[in-house]
Amino acid sequence: MIIGIVAISKNFAIxxxxxxxxxxxxxxxxxxxxxxxxxxxMGSTTWRSIGKALPGRENIVLSRSKNIEVPDGVxxxxxxxxxxxxxxxxxxxxxxxGGASVYHAFADVIDRWIVTEIPETIEDADTFMPRDFLDExxxxxxxxxxxxxxxxxxxxxxx
Ligand SMILES: NC(=O)c1ccc[n+]([C@@H]2O[C@H](COP(=O)([O-])OP(=O)(O)OC[C@H]3O[C@@H](n4cnc5c(N)ncnc54)[C@H](OP(=O)(O)O)[C@@H]3O)[C@@H](O)[C@H]2O)c1
Numbered sequence: 681m682i683i684g685i686v687a688i689s690k691n692f693a694i695x696x697x698x699x700x701x702x703x704x705x706x707x708x709x710x711x712x713x714x715x716x717x718x719x720x721x722m723g724s725t726t727w728r729s730i731g732k733a734l735p736g737r738e739n740i741v742l743s744r745s746k747n748i749e750v751p752d753g754v755x756x757x758x759x760x761x762x763x764x765x766x767x768x769x770x771x772x773x774x775x776x777x778g779g780a781s782v783y784h785a786f787a788d789v790i791d792r793w794i795v796t797e798i799p800e801t802i803e804d805a806d807t808f809m810p811r812d813f814l815d816e817x818x819x820x821x822x823x824x825x826x827x828x829x830x831x832x833x834x835x836x837x838x839x
Pocket of ligand 1: 694759780785
């Protein structure tokens with residue numbers, strides 16, 4: 681299954697200056713326990729922002745560049761199709777972990793979204809999710825985390 685996982689502010693912001701515009705340790709812990717043991721796919725900007733492979737997960741960096749440098753054990757793939765083929769060979773879930781351009785590239789193939797609602801409005805953010813990104817998804821499941829955070833879990837509507 682291909683799962684998008686994102687933390688999003690009240691005004692749909694997800695990033696500022698190449699980084700997250702907030703620090704919520706409860707969300708980082710939730711992200712870790714949700715993704716560990718699986719595959720994570722990230723864009724090259726998010727890869728540079730994180731700065732290292734996420735431990736306990738198979739790390740895939742999406743890039744069209746031939747020159748991107750990654751440590752041993754990290755895989756660089758150059759298209760969504762390459763990731764889907766990788767998914768078919770592999771029984772684990774694939775978590776699309778951002779940023780905006782990678783969420784956009786996978787929008788049509790994401791089966792489930794896991795969305796942490798950040799209780800802030802980030803006026804000076806520079807990276808946003810589209811307002812309609814959950815239009816084709818339904819779900820009432822929610823998990824309350826400490827730090828006044830709520831995580832919503834949504835599934836693609838099958839009509
Ligand atoms: N709030 C959250 O949950 C969350 C999660 C993750 C990231 N973020 C934030 O989002 C921001 C970064 O987002 P971004 O959109 O600027 O960058 P990004 O999606 O992380 O990376 C963009 C790069 O990924 C590669 N790429 C994207 N689509 C591709 C495709 N279809 N095929 C091949 N390569 C592809 C390209 O790399 P090349 O240029 O190397 O070809 C592109 O320049 C940061 O502020 C980060 O902190 C927020």
